[in-house]
Amino acid sequence: xxxxxxxxxxxxxxxxxxxxxxxxxxxxxxxxxxxxxxxxxxxxxxxxxxxxxxxxxxxxxxxxxxxxxxxxxxxxxxxxxxxxxxxxxxxxxxxxxxxxxxxxxxxxxxxxxxxxxxxxxxxxxxxxxxxxxxxxxxxxxxxxxxxxxxxxxxxxxx
Numbered sequence: 540x541x542x543x544x545x546x547x548x549x550x551x552x553x554x555x556x557x558x559x560x561x562x563x564x565x566x567x568x569x570x571x572x573x574x575x576x577x578x579x580x581x582x583x584x585x586x587x588x589x590x591x592x593x594x595x596x597x598x599x600x601x602x603x604x605x606x607x608x609x610x611x612x613x614x615x616x617x618x619x620x621x622x623x624x625x626x627x628x629x630x631x632x633x634x635x636x637x638x639x640x641x642x643x644x645x646x647x648x649x650x651x652x653x654x655x656x657x658x659x660x661x662x663x664x665x666x667x668x669x670x671x672x673x674x675x676x677x678x679x680x681x682x683x684x685x686x687x688x689x690x691x692x693x694x695x696x697x
Contacts, residue, residue, distance in 0.1 A: 544581035544672035551575065551670050558643060558663040565659055568644035571596050576639030578621040581672035583634040586614070587664070589683040590642035590652055601638045610680070611638075637671050639664070641687040657687050664688075 555575050563569045574591040577600055586602075594604035602610050611621075619636040641660050642652045652660075664687055668674070679685040 546578075546580035546582075546672060547670045551667065554663055554666050554670060555643070558660070561659060561663075562644060562656075566644075566656060568642070568646060568656070570647075571645040572599050573643050574599055574601055574640065574645075575643060576637055576667055576671070577601055578637035578671070579635055580637070581635065582637035582674045584619055584636045584676040584678060585668060585671065585674045586610075586619075586636060586638050586678045586680060587684040587688065588638075588640045588680045590640045591645045592649055593645065595640075596645040601640055637674065639667060641684055652683055654686075657683060661687050 555573055559569060559573055571591070574595050588602065588607075588610075591601065592604040592606075595601055595607065601607065614620075614636060619634050621636050621638055641664055642656055643660070643663075646652055646656075668677070677688060679688050
């Protein structure tokens with residue numbers, strides 16, 4: 540019998556608190572807002588981006604800037620959703636999706652995160668994956684997300 544997966548919201552808050560403290564000790568990124576993951580659950584798919592941009596920092600939500608809007612539109616067309624939608628009985632339903640970033644803070648000048656920042660974020664990203672129920676599909680959007688998930692090994696984009 541399969542166990543029911545659920546998002547552990549309290550654990551996500553705890554992770555956010557610990558990650559904020561760690562980043563405050565080692566970087567200057569906490570001058571910006573913490574932008575945690577978003578979705579309903581348990582998600583079947585986890586989409587990981589690089590880090591929040593200006594709009595994400597302002598709205599404190601991932602994937603809401605110009606490229607995030609395109610990403611969300613493409614996800615919706617592919618049958619992925621981040622919010623609950625009513626589905627008729629026996630209808631094909633879209634998969635739950637969790638949106639997050641490797642780095643939860645905007646970087647100054649929207650620069651690419653450093654290797655040190657990626658390494659600092661990696662354990663918290665893993666803990667986030669566990670707290671949302673360990674979705675079986677992880678989509679890495681870009682090289683920073685791929686490095687955070689696989690390190691310097693694993694699949695490479697061509």
